[in-house]
Amino acid sequence: MEIINTYLLSVVLASLLANFVISLYAIFFKPHYIKKIIALTIFSDTANTFAIFIGYRRWINQNPSKVPVLTDLNPRAVEEFAKLAVDPLPQALVLTAIVIGLAVILFLVFLGWILYSHYKTLDMREIRRLRG
Amino acid sequence: MKTVEVVVLIILILALALLITVGFEHIMPSTAVRPPAEFYLYATYNPYKLREYTVMSPEAVTAIVWDFRGLDTLFETSVFYLALIAGLALTRRLLSERAEKPGHGLSLIVKTVTRITAPMIIVVGASIALHGHLTPGGGFQGGSVIAVLPMVIIVVFSVSFLIMRGFTTSKMIIMRSLGLFGIGLTAIALFLVSLIQGTHAYVFQNMIKPDAQTSMPIYIAGALISGTLWFFNLFEMFAVAAGFSIAFIVLMLARTLQVEER
Numbered sequence: 047m048e049i050i051n052t053y054l055l056s057v058v059l060a061s062l063l064a065n066f067v068i069s070l071y072a073i074f075f076k077p078h079y080i081k082k083i084i085a086l087t088i089f090s091d092t093a094n095t096f097a098i099f100i101g102y103r104r105w106i107n108q109n110p111s112k113v114p115v116l117t118d119l120n121p122r123a124v125e126e127f128a129k130l131a132v133d134p135l136p137q138a139l140v141l142t143a144i145v146i147g148l149a150v151i152l153f154l155v156f157l158g159w160i161l162y163s164h165y166k167t168l169d170m171r172e173i174r175r176l177r178g
Numbered sequence: 179m180k181t182v183e184v185v186v187l188i189i190l191i192l193a194l195a196l197l198i199t200v201g202f203e204h205i206m207p208s209t210a211v212r213p214p215a216e217f218y219l220y221a222t223y224n225p226y227k228l229r230e231y232t233v234m235s236p237e238a239v240t241a242i243v244w245d246f247r248g249l250d251t252l253f254e255t256s257v258f259y260l261a262l263i264a265g266l267a268l269t270r271r272l273l274s275e276r277a278e279k280p281g282h283g284l285s286l287i288v289k290t291v292t293r294i295t296a297p298m299i300i301v302v303g304a305s306i307a308l309h310g311h312l313t314p315g316g317g318f319q320g321g322s323v324i325a326v327l328p329m330v331i332i333v334v335f336s337v338s339f340l341i342m343r344g345f346t347t348s349k350m351i352i353m354r355s356l357g358l359f360g361i362g363l364t365a366i367a368l369f370l371v372s373l374i375q376g377t378h379a380y381v382f383q384n385m386i387k388p389d390a391q392t393s394m395p396i397y398i399a400g401a402l403i404s405g406t407l408w409f410f411n412l413f414e415m416f417a418v419a420a421g422f423s424i425a426f427i428v429l430m431l432a433r434t435l436q437v438e439e440r
Contacts, residue, residue: 049199056198060191101215114219115314116236121226131238133215134222138242142254145318149261152425156265159432 058099065092079158079168083151090147094140101136218242230388234396235311235404243316244410248382251410252365255417259358262421266347269428283335292334299327307415311404317414324415325422337430350424357417364409368392 069092072085102111114134116127158168165173222241224232233241243251283289307320331340365382372379372392379390384405386393394405 053195053199056195057191059198060194063194064187064191113314114222114238116223116238119223119236124220124224124226128216128220131219133211134218134238134242135215137239138247141239141243141316141318142250145254146257149258152258153261153265155429156268159429160268 062092062096062099065089077170079161079170082170083154083158086154087147087151090143094143094147097136097140097143101133218246230386233384233404233407234402235407236402237311237313239314240310240316240407240411241404244407245384248365248410252361252382255358255361255414258418258421259354262354262424266351266424266428269432283339284333288334292330296327296331299330300324303419304415307411308408310411311407312402317411318418320411321415321418322422324419325426328423329426332426332430337427340427345423345427347424347427350420350427354417354420354424357413357415357420360413361410361417364406364413367406367409368394 065088069085069089073082073089076082076085112127112131114131114137116124161173162168165176167173218241219238221228221231222233222238223236225234233245235241235245303320303322303324303326305320306315306323307317310316310320328340328345368379368383369381372390375392377390377392379392380387383390383392384394384407385396395403396405397403
């Protein structure tokens, strides 16, 4: 049973790695600007999921780990909560990273608008040809 | 052809997962990363033993986001604001915001359903934001949910409808600036109070610290608000909802402009 759980977690990890590779490929080799932005969002989401995955901990031979939200407000529950809950720090950092990624993507979309109104195309090959 | 590629990819992932399973203990972080997490979890709501370090918020993530690492979030908010302002400054030349006759929009059924669901969207967003210190959620998430509403209105009615109802970008910028002003004021509120009282407190302080005994209110009328956290979530909700509304309105105006050009 233990090995099956580990294998399922490893599938998540391996597909995250595959996602990294595919989105990096798309960022560099897809010619269209919008597709580059989509690949960038996939890349940042993969990185965020990876951070949360690192923060997750399966407590072997103990109770399953808890979400980092306290439901009982008594001293004993707080002690147990500190022992069993997952690491909240990656989740907080991911929350920050999501907002900053969103700001970057918003700016890139506005830049794409400028690019389109200037060149009348968003194909990077065309823009490279028209440069100058 | 595509199917073959996908099947090969899935087989590769499963094989890699098998490889990772064998060496799983070596790639996962060791238990040495646990003490900081344990401190945050232990201090997030602990009036019993850690009265001088606790945030009095049952939600550990919000406690980290707005108190333990509050400056991060403050600068994150300003990054979002700067990106928005930079985008508006870039596209100012292209933008002509004039109230023209609203388009036809979608059918009457869709419009009526939108009118019914509009208050519900706002209520859900506000409950996510204002319970951010009790349940998963917070100002940013609640604001994003509220920002769905202008998007739906733009799709169902039209962008001119939204502008004629008074939701112009300049008003949204004022609302966003008020939200950001509220965040800044909350950050230095305790500092200002202690200046008047003659005691001393820190910027971005929430609960009492060993050498600064002033504190934000923990309860208001019997409801747990966790000091600054509730105010931060409230103002962040306004700022984020208004910020996304600006982006949607401006981008949709771009579409109408380019339709006119053809």
